[in-house]
Amino acid sequence: MLRLIAAFVCLALPAAADETVTSFTLDNGLEVVVIEDHRAPVVVQMLWYRTGSADEPSGTSGIAHFLEHLLFKQTENLTPGELSATVAANGGSDNAFTSYDYTAYFQRIAADRLELVMSMEADRMENLLLKQEDIATERNVILEERSQRTDTSPGALLNEQMRAAQFLNHRYGVPIIGWRHEMETLDMEDAQTFYDTFYAPNNAVLVIAGDVGPEEVRALAEQYYGPIPANADIPERFRPAEPPQNAARRVVFEDQRVAQPYISRSYLAPERDSGAQEDAAALTVLAQLLGGSNFTSVLNDKLQFEQQIAVYTSAFYDGQALDDTSFSLVVVPSDGITLDEAEAALDRVIAEFLDEGVDAEQLDRIKMQLRASQIYARDNVQSAANRYGSALTSGLTVEDVQAWPDILQAVTAEDVMEAARAVFNPRASVTGILKAPTTEVSEVSQ
Amino acid sequence: MIRLFALILIFVAGPLRAEIEIKEVTSPGGITAWLVEDHAIPFTALEIRFKGGASLDAEGKRGAINLMTGLIEEGAGDLTAQEFQAARESLAASYSFDVYDDALSIGARFLTENRDEAVDLLRLALTEPRFDEDAIDRVRAQVIAGIRSDTKDPSELASIAFSTEAFGDHPYGTSETGTIDTVSGLTRDDLVAAHQAVLARDRIFVSAVGDITSEELATLLDTLLGDLPETGAPMPEPVEVALEPGVTVIPFDNPQSTVLFGHEGITRDDEDFFAAYILNVILGGPNFESRLMEEVRVNRGLTYGIYTYLVPKDYAALYLGSVSSSNDRVAEAIDVTRAEWARMAEEGVTEDELETAKTYLTGAYPLRFDGNGPIAGILVGLQMEDLGLDYVQTRNDKVNAVTLDDINRVASELLQPDALHFTVVGQPEGLETTN
Numbered sequence: 001m002l003r004l005i006a007a008f009v010c011l012a013l014p015a016a017a018d019e020t021v022t023s024f025t026l027d028n029g030l031e032v033v034v035i036e037d038h039r040a041p042v043v044v045q046m047l048w049y050r051t052g053s054a055d056e057p058s059g060t061s062g063i064a065h066f067l068e069h070l071l072f073k074q075t076e077n078l079t080p081g082e083l084s085a086t087v088a089a090n091g092g093s094d095n096a097f098t099s100y101d102y103t104a105y106f107q108r109i110a111a112d113r114l115e116l117v118m119s120m121e122a123d124r125m126e127n128l129l130l131k132q133e134d135i136a137t138e139r140n141v142i143l144e145e146r147s148q149r150t151d152t153s154p155g156a157l158l159n160e161q162m163r164a165a166q167f168l169n170h171r172y173g174v175p176i177i178g179w180r181h182e183m184e185t186l187d188m189e190d191a192q193t194f195y196d197t198f199y200a201p202n203n204a205v206l207v208i209a210g211d212v213g214p215e216e217v218r219a220l221a222e223q224y225y226g227p228i229p230a231n232a233d234i235p236e237r238f239r240p241a242e243p244p245q246n247a248a249r250r251v252v253f254e255d256q257r258v259a260q261p262y263i264s265r266s267y268l269a270p271e272r273d274s275g276a277q278e279d280a281a282a283l284t285v286l287a288q289l290l291g292g293s294n295f296t297s298v299l300n301d302k303l304q305f306e307q308q309i310a311v312y313t314s315a316f317y318d319g320q321a322l323d324d325t326s327f328s329l330v331v332v333p334s335d336g337i338t339l340d341e342a343e344a345a346l347d348r349v350i351a352e353f354l355d356e357g358v359d360a361e362q363l364d365r366i367k368m369q370l371r372a373s374q375i376y377a378r379d380n381v382q383s384a385a386n387r388y389g390s391a392l393t394s395g396l397t398v399e400d401v402q403a404w405p406d407i408l409q410a411v412t413a414e415d416v417m418e419a420a421r422a423v424f425n426p427r428a429s430v431t432g433i434l435k436a437p438t439t440e441v442s443e444v445s446q
Numbered sequence: 447m448i449r450l451f452a453l454i455l456i457f458v459a460g461p462l463r464a465e466i467e468i469k470e471v472t473s474p475g476g477i478t479a480w481l482v483e484d485h486a487i488p489f490t491a492l493e494i495r496f497k498g499g500a501s502l503d504a505e506g507k508r509g510a511i512n513l514m515t516g517l518i519e520e521g522a523g524d525l526t527a528q529e530f531q532a533a534r535e536s537l538a539a540s541y542s543f544d545v546y547d548d549a550l551s552i553g554a555r556f557l558t559e560n561r562d563e564a565v566d567l568l569r570l571a572l573t574e575p576r577f578d579e580d581a582i583d584r585v586r587a588q589v590i591a592g593i594r595s596d597t598k599d600p601s602e603l604a605s606i607a608f609s610t611e612a613f614g615d616h617p618y619g620t621s622e623t624g625t626i627d628t629v630s631g632l633t634r635d636d637l638v639a640a641h642q643a644v645l646a647r648d649r650i651f652v653s654a655v656g657d658i659t660s661e662e663l664a665t666l667l668d669t670l671l672g673d674l675p676e677t678g679a680p681m682p683e684p685v686e687v688a689l690e691p692g693v694t695v696i697p698f699d700n701p702q703s704t705v706l707f708g709h710e711g712i713t714r715d716d717e718d719f720f721a722a723y724i725l726n727v728i729l730g731g732p733n734f735e736s737r738l739m740e741e742v743r744v745n746r747g748l749t750y751g752i753y754t755y756l757v758p759k760d761y762a763a764l765y766l767g768s769v770s771s772s773n774d775r776v777a778e779a780i781d782v783t784r785a786e787w788a789r790m791a792e793e794g795v796t797e798d799e800l801e802t803a804k805t806y807l808t809g810a811y812p813l814r815f816d817g818n819g820p821i822a823g824i825l826v827g828l829q830m831e832d833l834g835l836d837y838v839q840t841r842n843d844k845v846n847a848v849t850l851d852d853i854n855r856v857a858s859e860l861l862q863p864d865a866l867h868f869t870v871v872g873q874p875e876g877l878e879t880t881n
Contacts, residue, residue: 039484039816039817040465040812040813040816040817042812042813072734080744081734081744084733084734084735085733085734085735088734088802088806089806089809090805090806090809091805091806091807091808091810091813092809092810092813093732093810093813108813109809109813110809110812110813136747137744137745137747138747140746140748141743141749141750142750143772144702144748144749144750144770144771144772147702147770147772148702148750151700151701151702152700152701152770257598257698257699257700258598259594259598294531295530296535301528308583308584311584311591312591332591334587335587335590365532365536368536368537368538369538372538373538375488375489375557376555378486378487379487379489379491379818379819381816
């Protein structure tokens with residue numbers, strides 16, 4: 001009933017998220033976040049490690065992700081594949097993913113089976129049992145994964161080269177899946193060392209979302225994760241910082257599998273910092289203004305409606321990262337428009353935007369949509385779990401996550417322009433060109 | 447530790463039921479929808495389907511319905527494309543328009559506080575699309591760019607080649623986007639005709655979930671859909687699956703080969719459908735534990751993933767699978783797949799496998815109902831399959847009713863290892879096109 005009244009009163013659109021979130025920390029350092037949603041008898045457990053590919057020792061690219069695969073093999077108490085099989089036999093689903101700043105494992109299951117998945121997730125935090133026979137086959141699996149996701153896609157290959165050029169010193173320039181030649185050499189010792197170094201309760205965040213209360217979660221977490229000792233030697237996350245970037249870079253990737261050439265541009269950009277998310281908020285709004293709508297954004301308006309220079313344009317910025325990140329733009333030219341012309345048009349639009357400033361009505365529409373997105377977000381508890389887990393492993397706090405919507409609403413046109421002037425620094429940019437080889441006359445059949 | 451697992455596993459006995467109450471709502475104008483009222487969050491998810499979809503393309507106009515679908519949101523009434531979208535953005539409503547072989551699908555999400563405006567705007571798009579020439583040119587260029595990309599995308603190449611071998615001249619046999627030639631030739635009149643062919647009231651299915659009452663929904667249905675024409679184009683004819691057994695290699699310069707395989711499947715209204723559905727979970731279903739995943743990925747490391755799917759379309763049924771593997775190992779992946787297909791056809795599944803698949807399916811079903819958006823999608827699908835208002839409550843019983851004899855009889859009938867066709871896009875070693 002309370003809920004209903006709250007919804008009624010909030011008709012004017014709430015400024016703050018209406019999520020029921022509780023957080024606490026166990027004695028061994030495990031941080032726990034509980035997000036309640038009692039509409040369906042479902043619970044999601046996500047265990048996030050504050051360790052991703054950017055934490056790998058150099059020369060072992062891909063080890064964070066390889067280890068993630070190996071955690072589905074055996075432990076001292078679980079046979080290979082038993083965890084997933086048990087989850088499935090109970091009607092649940094499970095998986096895991098690795099990024100630059102985090103590695104996360106999750107299960108989605110009936111709420112009364114939370115204890116079951118918690119006992120197994122806690123088990124593989126400390127009892128992994130690597131076997132030589134699993135290493136070779138699973139390494140083939142990740143090599144096939146790289147073939148499928150990256151080597152089959154010219155766009156993914158360009159993106160990989162662009163990141164390598166964007167980050168001169170930071171490991172954000174190394175692909176999460178790894179460089180193939182290093183992946184081929186990953187062995188059991190690499191995996192064991194990485195596991196021993198980083199997998200510990202004081203380097204993890206447990207997010208439980210769904211039809212469960214914080215008291216129950218605390219009791220279960222203390223029972224299953226509580227006995228696991230903290231690791232006093234977790235390395236500080238000081239990654240090599242970027243030096244001043246003083247030269248525009250240009251990456252041209254030619255591949256005969258390219259049917260639709262395009263130009264992509266990325267700029268080094270600041271990330272969301274705990275307690276100081278304002279610059280990142282302005283950049284988030286800037287990306288929406290430039291490319292967030294296929295119809296009314298600045299790039300779309302000028303390059304697809306005013307003129308027919310592009311068939312597709314977009315702007316992208318994700319401020320959630322531990323260290324400096326990137327702001328990207330893309331233009332897919334129309335038939336008959338060269339890549340040079342598309343690039344010139346992109347630069348012209350940026351210059352005009354810096355000159356003309358923000359359209360007030362467009363800014364209002366974006367803020368309205370951002371406010372509404374908080375209502376729509378409450379329909380998906382797993383995405384809320386993702387939001388908290390990725391933030392808390394990227395240097396942010398629960399308070400930062402909850403302050404974010406208000407900070408976005410407070411962004412002014414001046415803030416956006418200031419952020420735009422700072423980020424569009426050609427000397428910190430990478431321009432990527434994707435095209436088919438020019439020597440080959442490649443006519444499209446059909 | 448292991449002891450504890452065993453104890454909890456015994457717990458599994460009584461699977462959850464999806465706790466939702468579905469109401470059937472009929473508007474004064476005679477349009478029916480399924481509704482789940484849930485006032486916890488102040489918005490509504492609405493799903494609309496027009497049966498027939500891209501298969502209703504007129505002769506020689508392949509891609510017209512796809513292009514038309516892309517133009518629904520490109521200007522309506524007295525609003526240009528940009529004016530229409532600015533209005534939508536101001537309401538923070540979202541509309542999605544998609545088309546596939548058997549249906550045109552519209553999803554909408556709008557806040558309670560401006561529901562009337564959001565519905566009016568969507569009505570304008572459905573009933574008075576402008577099809578302005580500049581919008582047609584712009585979206586046509588986007589569609590053609592997509593078709594051009596598809597010609598270098600191994601998954602798309604495999605899909606189109608496989609469909610053509612299976613269905614020939616039937617609409618299922620070609621891509622719903624059309625070819626560069628057919629799309630280039632489409633006129634505004636073709637798009638108007640495509641609109642009239644598909645968006646008609648005699649083929650419409652609607653569901654709504656969220657902050658809306660029966661009365662409000664009844665009014666909404668007439669406002670939104672009451673002005674649509676009564677009938678559209680006749681539905682397509684059923685088609686035989688004409689796949690030949692064997693291998694088709696499509697040369698493509700890529701380090702990995704992308705494979706689509708399969709043979710004839712089973713229709714949704716077949717009394718053995720549930721047995722086949724469980725069988726598929728065991729053979730190549732969504733879990734890590736399927737036999738194919740176990741043999742091809744886990745034991746041999748030949749792929750990142752292998753999956754099979756029952757594809758019961760409205761006018762034909764396929765049983766499909768997909769796998770990608772390095773050029774030098776794809777032949778082995780195919781051999782193992784064929785062998786597993788044959789082993790299951792001959793030996794069937796074990797009692798254990800059947801029970802595990804049942805507990806998975808019956809346990810997973812209620813977990814699907816975890817949000818307004820997902821529930822709306824499920825409800826509209828149930829209506830299209832004519833499964834009845836009580837299906838959500840009885841579905842798990844149907845799964846549990848399948849016996850070992852049933853499933854093993856269906857395994858021997860459905861699985862035809864000698865009929866399998868593999869379409870391979872890449873530079874596979876040791877594989878050649880048969881016939």
